[in-house]
Amino acid sequence: MTLRVVGAGLGRTGTHSLKLALEQLLGGPCYHMMETFGRPDDLPVWHAAANGEMPDWPAFLADYVAAVDWPACAFWRQLGDEFPDAIVVLSTRPSADAWWKSANDTIFQVSQREIPPEHSDVMGAQLAMVKDLLANTFTPDWTDEDAAKRAYEAHNAAVRAAVDPARLVDWQPGDGWAPICDALSLPVPDRPFPHVNTTADFRAMIGLDA
Secondary structure, X not given: OOOXXXXXXXXXXXXXHHHHHHHHHHOOOEEOOOHHHHOOOHHHHHHHHHOOOOOOHHHHOOOOOEEOOOOHHHHHHHHHHHOOOOEEEEEOXXXXXXXXXXXXXXXXXXXXXXXXXXXXXXXXXXHHHHHHHHHXXXXXXXXXXXXXHHXXXXXXXXXXXXXXXOOEEEEOHHHOOHHHHHHHOOOOOOOOOOOOOOHHHHHHHHOOOO
C-alpha cells in the first residue's frame, strides 16, 4: 500500500471521524494518534522525527493508505513530498477559538497529566513524544492560549501556501464526503459521514471527568 491521503489538519479538527471515513473510502487503515496505543514500537520513531530525525516514511507507513491527526500532521511537508500522488487534506475548525477550546479541553489536558508509575513505560513514552512533538513542530508555548491559536493559524496558512491548490482539500467536518470523494475520484457513499470523538467522548474515554 501507499499513502493516498496526507492529513495536514491538526488534532481536534475532526480527524478521528476523518480516519473512519477514509478507511471506508480506501479500504485500508488510516494512521491516527490512536494507532500508537496498539503500536508502542512506533513511539520512538515518532519521537525521533519530532527531534528532527526522519524515518523511511514509505517503509514506516507501508501498512496504511492514509495518515491524519498528530503525530503525522506535523510532517505534512515530508509526507507530501514522499507521496506526491497523495491528496493533502487540511481539516480545520470554523475558528481558532473553537479549535483551542476543543484541544485544550482534551489533548492538551491529557498531555499535562502525571503518568501513574504503573503505566510509566508506554504511557510515559507516548507523553514524552507528544510533548516534544508539540514543542518542536507546533509551538513551545502550546499550553498558552494566544500562542497556541497563533500557531494553529500559522500552520493552516503554511499548508495553504505550500500545497498546490489542485492537490489540496481544505475541509471542515460539516463538509462531509463530497470534497474528499471528488479529490479521490470516488463515488460519495450512501451513508452518513462518521461523527465520532466529540469532546465529551474524548474526556470520558480518557477519564478526564472521573
